[in-house]
Amino acid sequence: MTPGTVVLLHAPEAKASSWGDMPEMLRSYGLDVVAPDVPDATGPRYIARVSLIITATDPAVPLVLVAHGAAGPLLPGIALAQRAAHRPIAGFVFVDADLPRRGAHDHESPQDALPTAPDWPEAPCGYLRTHSDRAHEEAGREARLRGWQVIEHEPPASVAQSLSELIAGL
Secondary structure, eight states: OOOSEEEEEOOTTSOGGGGTTHHHHHHHTTOOEEOOOOTTOOHHHHHHHHHHHHHHHOOOSSEEEEEEGGGGGGHHHHHHHHHHTTOOEEEEEEESOOOOOTTOBOSSOTTSBOOOOTTOOOSOEEEEEOOOSHHHHHHHHHHHHTTOEEEEOOTTSOHHHHHHHHHHHO
């Protein structure tokens, strides 16, 4: 699959720079990439700020949303906002990320449930595991149980190459 735009979503309370040279490397593979920088928001505030930044970039559709770490559980809410803006989602990729849970709450605001569309995921999902720790092993196993494509990054290939291959396979 060839996306219109790949949106790289850093973990809340991190910065877009945490992706390192990933955006440039993906661009070298011919992908259009947006990496919103939302360093000071979590939960619903993160979803709202990311959605405003995506809108401002006027991305080509369909989008592939790529989440790292704690941004994973926010993907359903971000997708819901994009669908409301008439921007279709072609796929979801979790990079060493936590997975969404129905009825999950933001870690800092337990009273605020994160928005999830009843039909989520409305597009194919994949999981890229780059670390061999137990938490990512569990998430990768759960992703397989959900029927998602899972790739375990193998050096010397770059993480960007593994991510590009996963996106192409969605």
